[in-house]
Amino acid sequence: xxxxxxxxxxxxxxxxxxxxxxxxxxxxxxxxxxxxxxxxxxxxxxxxxxxxxxxxxxxxxxxxxxxxxxxxxxxxxxxxxxxxxxxxxxxxxxxxxxxxxxxxxxxxxxxxxxxxxxxxxxxxxxxxxxxxxxxxxxxxxxxxxxxxxxxxxxxxxxxxxxxxxxxxxxxxxxxxxxxxxxxxxxxxxxxxxxxxxxxxxxxxxxxxxxxxxxxxxxxxxxxxxxxxxxxxxxxxxxxxxxxxxxxxxx
Amino acid sequence: xxxxxxxxxxxxxxxxxxxxxxxxxxxxxxxxxxxxxxxxxxxxxxxxxxxxxxxxxxxxxxxxxxxxxxxxxxxxxxxxxxxxxxxxxxxxxxxxxxxxxxxxxxxxxxxxxxxxxxxxxxxxxxxxxxxxxxxxxxxxxxxxxxxxxxxxxxxxxxxxxxxxxxxxxxxxxxxxxxxxxxxxxxxxxxxxxxxxxxxxxxxxxxxxxxxxxxxxxxxxxxxxxxxxxxxxxxxxxxxxxxxxxxxxxxxxxxxxxxxxxxxxxxxxxxxxxxxxxxxxxxxx
Amino acid sequence: xxxxxxxxxxxxxxxxxxxxxxxxxxxxxxxxxxxxxxxxxxxxxxxxxxxxxxxxxxxxxxxxxxxxxxxxxxxxxxxxxxxxxxxxxxxxxxxxxxxxxxxxxxxxxxxxxxxxxxxxxxxxxxxxxxxxxxxxxxxxxxxxxxxxxxxxxxxxxxxxxxxxxxxxxxxxxxxxxxxxxxxxxxxxxxxxxxxxxxxxxxxxxxxxxxxxxxxxxxxxxxxxxxxxxxxxxxxxxxxxxxxxxxxxxxxxxxxxxxxxxxxxxxxxxxxxxxxxxxxxx
Numbered sequence: 100x101x102x103x104x105x106x107x108x109x110x111x112x113x114x115x116x117x118x119x120x121x122x123x124x125x126x127x128x129x130x131x132x133x134x135x136x137x138x139x140x141x142x143x144x145x146x147x148x149x150x151x152x153x154x155x156x157x158x159x160x161x162x163x164x165x166x167x168x169x170x171x172x173x174x175x176x177x178x179x180x181x182x183x184x185x186x187x188x189x190x191x192x193x194x195x196x197x198x199x200x201x202x203x204x205x206x207x208x209x210x211x212x213x214x215x216x217x218x219x220x221x222x223x224x225x226x227x228x229x230x231x232x233x234x235x236x237x238x239x240x241x242x243x244x245x246x247x248x249x250x251x252x253x254x255x256x257x258x259x260x261x262x263x264x265x266x267x268x269x270x271x272x273x274x275x276x277x278x279x280x281x282x283x284x285x286x287x288x289x290x291x292x293x294x295x296x297x298x299x300x301x302x303x304x305x306x307x308x309x310x311x312x313x314x315x316x317x318x319x320x321x322x323x324x325x326x327x328x329x330x331x332x333x334x335x336x337x338x339x340x341x342x343x344x345x346x347x348x349x
Numbered sequence: 350x351x352x353x354x355x356x357x358x359x360x361x362x363x364x365x366x367x368x369x370x371x372x373x374x375x376x377x378x379x380x381x382x383x384x385x386x387x388x389x390x391x392x393x394x395x396x397x398x399x400x401x402x403x404x405x406x407x408x409x410x411x412x413x414x415x416x417x418x419x420x421x422x423x424x425x426x427x428x429x430x431x432x433x434x435x436x437x438x439x440x441x442x443x444x445x446x447x448x449x450x451x452x453x454x455x456x457x458x459x460x461x462x463x464x465x466x467x468x469x470x471x472x473x474x475x476x477x478x479x480x481x482x483x484x485x486x487x488x489x490x491x492x493x494x495x496x497x498x499x500x501x502x503x504x505x506x507x508x509x510x511x512x513x514x515x516x517x518x519x520x521x522x523x524x525x526x527x528x529x530x531x532x533x534x535x536x537x538x539x540x541x542x543x544x545x546x547x548x549x550x551x552x553x554x555x556x557x558x559x560x561x562x563x564x565x566x567x568x569x570x571x572x573x574x575x576x577x578x579x580x581x582x583x584x585x586x587x588x589x590x591x592x593x594x595x596x597x598x599x600x601x602x603x604x605x606x607x608x609x610x611x612x613x614x615x616x617x618x619x620x621x622x623x624x625x626x627x628x629x630x631x632x633x
Numbered sequence: 634x635x636x637x638x639x640x641x642x643x644x645x646x647x648x649x650x651x652x653x654x655x656x657x658x659x660x661x662x663x664x665x666x667x668x669x670x671x672x673x674x675x676x677x678x679x680x681x682x683x684x685x686x687x688x689x690x691x692x693x694x695x696x697x698x699x700x701x702x703x704x705x706x707x708x709x710x711x712x713x714x715x716x717x718x719x720x721x722x723x724x725x726x727x728x729x730x731x732x733x734x735x736x737x738x739x740x741x742x743x744x745x746x747x748x749x750x751x752x753x754x755x756x757x758x759x760x761x762x763x764x765x766x767x768x769x770x771x772x773x774x775x776x777x778x779x780x781x782x783x784x785x786x787x788x789x790x791x792x793x794x795x796x797x798x799x800x801x802x803x804x805x806x807x808x809x810x811x812x813x814x815x816x817x818x819x820x821x822x823x824x825x826x827x828x829x830x831x832x833x834x835x836x837x838x839x840x841x842x843x844x845x846x847x848x849x850x851x852x853x854x855x856x857x858x859x860x861x862x863x864x865x866x867x868x869x870x871x872x873x874x875x876x877x878x879x880x881x882x883x884x885x886x887x888x889x890x891x892x893x894x895x896x897x898x899x900x901x902x903x904x905x906x907x908x909x910x911x912x913x914x
Contacts, residue, residue: 149522151518151521151522154518154521156440156441177635177639178524179524179525179526179635179638179639180524180635181524182521182522182523182524183523183524186522186523187518187522189515189518189519189522191515193513193515193516193518193519194519195516195519195520195534195537195538196516196537196538197537205520205523205533206523206524206525209523209524209525209529209533209638210524255519258519258523259522259523262523262524351810352721352725354717355717355718355720355721355725356721356725358713358714358717358718358721359717359718359721359722359726359735360735361714361718361777361780362718362735362738362739362742362780362781362784363734363735363738365742365753365777365780366738366741366742368753368757369745369749369750369752369753372752372753372756372757373749373752376756426652427652427655427656430648430649430651430652430653431649431652431653431655431656433649434649434650434652434653435653437649438646438649438650439653447653447657450656450657450660451656453660453900454656454659454660456834456835456838456896456900457660457663457838457893458837458838458839458840458867458892458896459838459840459841460838460840460867460870460871460874460889460892461663461667461838461870461889461892461893462663463871463874464667464870464874464882464885464886464889465663465666465667467874467882468666468670468874468882468885468886469662469663469666495656495659498656498659499656502656526638526639526641526642527642527646528641528642528645528646529638529642531645532645549744552744555746556745556746556747556748556749557746558746558747558748558840558841559840559841559867559871562841562871563871563874563875583746583748583841586748586751586752586841586845587748587841587844587845590751590755590844590845590847591844591850594847596760604752604755604845605752605756608748608749608752611746611748611749612745612746612749615744615745615746616741616744616745619741619744620741623740
């Protein structure tokens with residue numbers, strides 16, 4: 100069953116038409132990868148799914164985006180609740196300048212969890228889910244900036260999981276990391292998809308091929324091709340997809 | 350030759366500091382040759398121009414502190430709120446209007462603020478609270494607050510603008526409202542810069558002269574009632590200077606002793622501000 | 634729960650906006666109040682008359698001339714010392730403890746209350762150098778007061794000159810000083826000039842240091858010599874503000890209008906300079 104459905108989604112930055120008629124259905128408990136050269140609109144599209152583009156002035160969006168059947172661009176939609184349901188992890192690890200513990204509890208506290216015991220449980224559960232618990236369980240009160248880049252990114256994943264989202268959007272989450280940290284996070288994603296729906300933007304085609312169930316190829320704001328990952332990488336139907344994955348451009 | 354000339358010129362700035370310290374020090378030492386340091390610290394009367402002379406700095410300190418505290422109550426919250434509005438809420442076109450106006454506000458000479466305090470704010474206060482003296486601490490300190498507000502706003506805003514966008518994005522993505530992002534992420538992350546701006550503002554308020562000279566009066570007394578007249582350290586120096594000051598007289602020396610106190614106080618605050626912003630420089 | 638958060642969000646948005654509006658509003662009220670009080674007495678006679686005990690005949694000629702004298706003498710001193718110091722720090726100084734000391738000292742001087750400069754001027758220029766409460770003593774004092782601002786502005790302007798321009802000159806065989814005089818200074822000139830104007834506009838509004846130096850509050854003659862006694866605009870305004878009679882307060886407001894117009898013109902020049910020469914590199 101699709102948890103995300105977009106229909107005729109167009110996005111404009113002022114005069115610039117950045118996304119053209121995007122129609123995508125994303126299935127629950129799967130990993131979907133968005134690939135394409137930089138500036139193709141894949142990250143912009145990802146950010147329409149939790150309305151992070153709202154923050155940018157002069158952005159206009161038409162068409163519909165449904166998350167679990169609800170049109171998220173309708174008036175009266177609670178953006179804060181939407182973003183709680185649709186978590187996000189960014190390209191650069193962005194822990195807050197607080198302790199590891201306070202990073203994880205930041206979201207739950209916003210959404211009304213105040214019980215100390217409950218917060219402790221959330222911290223442990225989220226850090227375990229992000230495969231970070233064993234490394235940090237004795238230093239929870241230490242600043243998050245003391246962690247390595249890969250640990251920081253897993254902390255950010257844990258922080259996103261702490262508000263109990265259904266969907267996890269990831270915007271090139273490993274591009275700033277070394278290969279070992281990247282491998283750890285890829286492994287982690289495979290486990291997380293049991294519980295969450297994951298949408299990941301990546302500029303690394305091998306990564307998309309390794310981890311995703313379905314892949315969407317974007318070019319110049321258009322969705323060129325969207326299919327099961329093996330099909331995209333072995334038997335693409337569009338010439339442009341083939342050119343891209345065989346490295347002819349981008 | 351050229352480097353020599355340039356180097357000598359740059360020494361002028363160092364010599365200025367040396368000059369300030371030496372001048373204040375020698376005259377202050379001379380002052381304490383005539384006045385006991387115990388009296389300076391402990392007496393609660395400051396009457397260098399009366400026949401019955403007393404040299405307790407306390408009334409001037411209390412006057413200065415009262416002005417500074419009330420000015421801070423005006424400038425710190427409003428300045429910080431302005432900074433938050435400008436860095437977190439204001440659309441570009443609003444910023445483009447507000448920033449230059451704040452710059453103008455910062456560039457208004459203090460004599461103009463002094464006039465404003467005496468002829469506008471004071472009558473306003475007296476119409477609300479009739480028992481207020483014409484010269485009163487409240488009016489002067491509110492206007493001192495307005496004067497230092499732009500500095501608090503612009504330095505705090507600089508600190509908040511230095512907080513990277515990715516931190517805000519992280520909080521928004523967790524479902525935080527704009528207010529929560531400002532209060533729980535941006536302000537804590539920029540805290541050292543914000544506090545440094547507060548400390549600098551205090552220092553500026555302590556050194557402010559004309560507003561308090563004009564609006565707060567010249568009555569050196571220990572009072573905690575802002576509706577009464579007080580004299581600050583700076584206002585005392587101006588009041589003595591307006592008369593004929595005989596070099597070598599005790600009045601003349603008292604200017605330097607008060608100046609020394611003022612210098613030490615403001616320098617300490619400035620150094621604290623520098624220490625805070627350097628020591629707690631945020632790394633993102 | 635979310636409802637409450639949203640209410641808070643909107644409430645604080647307006648609260649922050651109101652705080653911002655407070656600053657704007659203060660400026661508006663201040664300007665309107667001054668115009669309302671000061672415009673009626675603003676006339677050509679007001680500009681050309683000396684001060685008088687009769688408010689209807691009082692004017693600010695002596696103050697304007699005094700301010701022009703003081704600023705006219707302050708400007709070249711501050712410009713020379715400021716640019717020389719900035720050139721030394723940016724182009725010649727080695728990165729050692731002494732350079733850091735000079736730099737730290739400059740930023741500390743910028744935070745010293747202006748009245749302290751007055752005390753320095755009183756002891757050094759008025760008394761030790763026996764200049765008396767003269768224009769020259771006032772100008773020396775003002776030059777030291779604005780020096781830190783000029784140095785910092787000149788440093789920024791010099792730093793903004795791209796290294797490639799310097800290398801271009803060296804590659805043609807220019808000496809270090811030829812490069813500075815021929816390339817660096819002309820390129821940095823607009824920035825230096827802007828900083829200079831802004832610091833002079835600070836000096837022109839300063840009252841306290843000159844009061845301490847001994848400037849007079851009642852001057853009925855035009856100064857003709859740097860060693861003459863003098864008054865300046867803000868001190869003249871102060872002397873009127875401190876009179877109890879309302880008529881003198883109106884004169885003070887008229888004087889403030891003149892002062893603000895001068896400041897406005899100076900700032901407008903600085904902004905024009907900045908806009909004209911912005912982003913040339």
